[in-house]
Amino acid sequence: MKLTRKQQHFFDYLEKKLVECGQTPSLRDAADDLGVSRNxxxxxxxxxxRKKVIEREGRYSRSIRILQQLPEKQDREDRVRELPVVGQITAGLPMYAQQEWDGSILVDRTVFPGNNLFCLRICGKSMQDAGILDGDLVVCEPRQYAENGEIVAVLIQGEEATVKRFFLGEDYIELRPENKTFxxxxxxxxxILVQGKVTGVIRSYASR
Known part of the structure; x- marks a missing residue:
């Protein structure tokens, strides 16, 4: 039942039209939408x-019924998860840590497993040598502790937030940047209050 790329594209088109309009398009409309011939x-x-994924009510009927959801599409949908973006966080001079959501992002759960993950948007260049660039989203696993050398999101004095590499001293916590100019x-x-461990980075190309 595996479809070719063209067949998959057409199947997705039919599903979309059925949801939006409650019926499948005519041959003429489908040809115009897809930029192909009616034939x-x-x-x-x-x-x-023939692959038994759709069915027509008669040879010349416009009514098409979706017989089953394709396993490939269901697999893709099952892999998607939504993560909240929690405000903006500084990778340079700390800034006020916003507590409200700043939207959300869809990610592949096989790439970003774990419970209660959240994202923070980076503003600044102090972590660029660790591959965390200005405008990126870092994916964090909620945690209130850190091991030496881990990159974490922390609250400073309960108000400001930053992403840095964590090191524990005898009577202090040292936050180290990954940029020699900082x-x-x-x-x-x-x-210092650890908020989470950085487990991944989602690159932003908006400002590149």
């Missing part, structure tokens, strides 16, 4: 019928 549309309908900063334990 090509008729051939695609026949191919999908300096590491040490804080007393009471000033």
């Amino acid at each position: 090509a549309v008729a051939q695609l309908i026949g191919q999908l019928e 300096s590491a900063v040490r804080y007393p334990f009471s000033d």
Whole structure:
């Protein structure tokens, strides 16, 4: 039942039209929408019928019924998950940590597994040598502790937030950037609250 690329594209088109209009398009409308001939549309309908993924009510009927959802499409849908984007966070000078959502993003759950993941948008260049660039989204696993060397999102003095590499000293926490033009900063334990460990980066090309 595996479809060719053209057949898959046409099947997706039929599904979309059925949802939007409640009926399948005419051969003329489908040909115009897809930029192909009516004969090509008729051939695609026949191919999908033979593969038993659609059914017509009579040879010349416009009414087409979707017989089953394709496993490939269901697999794709099952892999998608939505992650909240929580405000904006600085990778440079810390800025106020916004608590409200700033939208959401769809990701592949096989690439980003884990529970209660959230995203933070990076503003600044202090982590660029770790591959975290200005405008990127970092994916974080909620956590209130960190191991030495891990990249984490932290709250500073309960108000400001930043993404840095974490190091624990005898009586301080050191947050190190990944950019030689920025300096590491040490804080007393009471000033730092770990919010999550960075587990991935979603590149933003908007400002590239």
